[in-house]
Amino acid sequence: MPLDALRPTPLVEQAIDRLRAQIAQGEWPVGTKLPSENALAQALGVGRSTVREALRALAAGGLVQPRQGAGVFVIATTPTEDWPTRLRQAALTDVYEVRMMVEVEAAHLAARRRTDDDLTALRAAMDGRRAAAAGTHAEFVDADIALHTAVIAAAHNPVLTALFTEFAPVLRKGLITLLELVDLRSHTPNHGEQAHAALVRAIEDGDAERAGAVLRDELTETLGQLLAM
Template sequence: MSLGALRPSPLVEQATDRLREQITGGEWSVGTKLPGETALAKSLGVGRSTVREALRALAGAGLVQARQGSGVFVIATRPRDDWSTQLRQAVITDVYEVRMLVEVAAAQLAAQRRTDDDIAALHGALTRRRDAADAGNAEFVAADIALHEHVVAAAHNPVLTGLFTEFVPVLRQRLLDLVELLSLRFDDPNHGDEGHAVLVRAIVAGDAEAAGQALRDELTRTLALLHSV
């Protein structure tokens, strides 16, 4: 089977896409052993190292599996859902449990690593959250999430920041639904202000234990509300 030579760059991405198309398009069914690296490299017009990286990517997507001494076999014709898709489809309480693990660690690191710029950003975010108490639910939720984003950013860990960024779209919609469903701001337009103030004070003071506990307490309360609906 000739797959057609590829353009020079980016070769790994192109090779991965071409092989994925063959699998998802039904050219290679589940259980099929793929041609060897040398044959695939010749068909695609690339080196064996490029084919190896492409197969690694397909394995990560759950489409193929390498079997020691036997070769590479197709194990699925549809890729596994990526992280963003899994989050969108997940039960919000499950998302919150993972969020708690991520953010509590981030708050503790933020208390240890915050800079003067981080402190200014946190104070500004807390002020904007308070100002948003006079606004609608969407604006208030956005200001709330923005404060949490600054907490995570103050941890200065790009992996934590990336994880939280993935959570944000799901959190924004689910929190808005929660606020409106339970009328959380009916009696208190600035719902949760004291807890957020405690969090910011702990980070500014460099108290990692207090920062982690403040965030844990806040998210535990929200998780309890989510379980109640």
């Protein structure tokens, strides 16, 4: 199928879409070398800089690979999903199972590594969670996640922190939905108060095993509720 000239704007996005479609349709099979930048620019009716940007985007998506001195070659017909996209599309229960693995270990580390500043932050987050019990489901979930974020921070592991940051938006959406469907807070607005207070006390006491066990039990209960939805 021949390439048609593109509309004036937005050129880079159009070039990416057109080239991606050509690759998906088998115009250039895997292992094939793409036409030169000049040839692509002429076919699309754009400048070489636009083609260059489009090829960079396709390379980032795992569709093509530039080879020094040889050109740009097709290496896949479907783009590789990035981590945030994969998280957004994953089942919440799958995300939650991984969350348990991450957070239980984080609780162990937090109990061993927490500083005075960490304890101050944990107590403030616990107070914030209690105060949010009078608010909406969204406000309560935000306060709950803030407390868990404080536990992660107390572990002093930047990889754990980055991983939980990626999880947080997916967890937030799922937990709000859970509260709306199950209405766990109709009789207990501060749902999970005892478990979270016990978690903070275990970290304060430096008891890694108790901190991990408390958090595992709390997350296991929530996972069970998610599986029952």
